[in-house]
Amino acid sequence: xxxxxxxxxxxxxxxxxxxxxxxxxxxxxxxxxxxxxxxxxxxxxxxxxxxxxxxxxxxxxxxxxxxxxxxxxxxxxxxxxxxxxxxxxxxxxxxxxxxxxxxxxxxxxxxxxxxxxxxxxxxxxxxxxxxxxxxxxxxxxxxxxxxxxxxxxxxxxxxxxxxxxxxxxxxxxxxxxxxxxxxxxxxxxxxxxxxxxxxxxxxxxxxxxxxxxxxxxxxxxxxxxxxxxxxxxxxxxxxxxxxxxxxxxxxxxxxxxxxx
Ligand SMILES: O=C(O)C(=O)[C@H](O)CO
Ligand SMILES: [Mg+2]
Numbered sequence: 001x002x003x004x005x006x007x008x009x010x011x012x013x014x015x016x017x018x019x020x021x022x023x024x025x026x027x028x029x030x031x032x033x034x035x036x037x038x039x040x041x042x043x044x045x046x047x048x049x050x051x052x053x054x055x056x057x058x059x060x061x062x063x064x065x066x067x068x069x070x071x072x073x074x075x076x077x078x079x080x081x082x083x084x085x086x087x088x089x090x091x092x093x094x095x096x097x098x099x100x101x102x103x104x105x106x107x108x109x110x111x112x113x114x115x116x117x118x119x120x121x122x123x124x125x126x127x128x129x130x131x132x133x134x135x136x137x138x139x140x141x142x143x144x145x146x147x148x149x150x151x152x153x154x155x156x157x158x159x160x161x162x163x164x165x166x167x168x169x170x171x172x173x174x175x176x177x178x179x180x181x182x183x184x185x186x187x188x189x190x191x192x193x194x195x196x197x198x199x200x201x202x203x204x205x206x207x208x209x210x211x212x213x214x215x216x217x218x219x220x221x222x223x224x225x226x227x228x229x230x231x232x233x234x235x236x237x238x239x240x241x242x243x244x245x246x247x248x249x250x251x252x253x254x255x256x257x258x259x260x
Contacts, residue, residue: 001220001223001224001232001252001253002029002030002229002230002231002232003028003029003030003231003232003233003234003249003252004028004029004030004031004032004056004231004232004233004234005019005023005026005028005030005031005032005234006031006032006033006034006199006233006234006235006236007019007020007023007031007032007033007034008032008033008034008035008235009235009236009237009238010023010234010236010238010242011023011242015039016033016036016039016043016044016047017039017043017044017046017047018047019031020044020047020048020051020053021047021050021051022242022243023051023053024051024052024053026242026243026246026249027249027253028053028231028234028249029053029231030053030054030055030056030231031048031053031054031055031056032055032056032057032058032197032233032235033055033057033058033059034058034059035058035059035061035062036058036092036096037061037088037092041092041095041096042095044096045095045096045097048096048097054097054099055096055097055098055099056098056099056100056197056230056231056233057098057099057100057101057102057136057171057197057233058089058092058093058096058098058100058101058102059089059101059102059104060072060073060082060085060086060088060089060101060102060103060104061085061088061089062104062106063075063078063081063085063106068107069106069107070104070106070107070145070148071103071104071105071106071107071148071149072085072104072106073085073086073103073104073105073106073116073117073120073121073124074105074106074108074113074114074116074117074120074149074150075106075107075108075113075116076108076112076113076115076116078106079116079119079120082116082120083120083123086101086103086120086123086124086127087127089101089103090124090127090128090131090133093128093131093133094131094133098133099132099133099134100133100134100135100136100169100196100197101124101128101133101134101135101136102136102137102138102171103120103121103124103135103136103137104138105117105137105148105149105150106148106149107145107147107148107149108147108149109147109149113149114149114159117149117150117159118159118162118163121135121137121159121163121165121168122163122165124167124168125163125165125167125168126165128167129165129166129167133167134167134168134169134196134197135165135167135168135169136168136169136170136171136196136197137150137156137159137160137168137169137170137171138150138156138170138171138173138176139151139152139153139155139156139173139176139177139180140173140176141175141176141179141180142179142180143179143204144176144206151180152180152181153170153172153177153181153187153191154181156170156194157170157191157194160194169194169195169196169197170191170194170195170196171195171196171197171198171199172187172188172191172195172197172198172199173198173199173200173201173233173235174188174198174199174200174201174203174214174216174219175199175200175201175202175203175206175235175236178203178213178214179203179204184214184219184222185218185219185222188219188222188223188226189222189226192226192228195228197230197233198223198228198230198232198233199232199233199234199235200214200216200219200232200233200234200235200236201234201235201236201237202214202216202236206236206237207236207237207238207239207245208236208238208245208246208247208248209234209236209248210247210248210251216248217251217252217255220232220252234249
């Protein structure tokens with residue numbers, strides 16, 4: 001199995017280029033981030049080239065975080081800002097050869113929000129596809145993001161069908177899906193054709209995947225058996241130093257090494 005370090009949470013005490021280097025030293029196969037915009041893209045690209053790690057994803061800006069924004073693309077009336085955030089994210093992804101952009105929906109509900117989200121996603125797909133960049137949408141759970149527009153994989157499935165563009169895929173974050181819908185094994189199997197990226201963390205505390213109500217040894221085996229071979233995103237909140245939370249990585253590597 002391959003793993004991607006989510007540098008929004010792992011090594012987030014380091015600047016992004018140093019976090020990329022730390023992920024390489026710890027044995028990750030890839031990295032991903034949340035909002036890298038304060039760091040010049042050239043510095044990130046240099047660290048990626050130095051380490052040989054690909055950057056798998058980044059998020060669109062959330063808007064005015066101080067005022068409570070958590071994404072803009074399902075906010076009717078904020079289309080200009082939403083599209084500027086999408087354009088910015090795609091430009092940053094191009095400059096760093098990042099493979100996917102997660103378009104954040106924001107706090108909203110109802111048919112107008114749905115229509116705005118679909119229209120903004122069509123815009124994002126049209127902008128991203130010529131550069132080979134995937135657009136991701138991610139359901140978030142109601143405890144961490146109460147009132148977030150996109151809450152379930154079923155809602156995401158319907159939106160992906162409606163947008164009907166090959167660049168649009170599902171970000172299946174096992175942590176959020178377990179909290180909102182459960183049934184992880186069947187959902188991963190059923191949704192696999194739509195999945196562009198998988199993330200994970202323990203439930204309910206969003207820690208390392210070595211405790212909690214989800215048996216990740218089993219989930220990783222399920223994902224491998226499906227033939228899914230892209231790197232899985234470790235998007236958890238380390239308690240203490242990130243290096244001290246990586247026992248799961250060694251264990252997983254040892255248990256999946258082929259016999260000689
Ligand atoms: O919160 C998550 O699970 C994410 O992947 C996004 O980066 C949104 O914060
Ligand atoms: Mg996630």
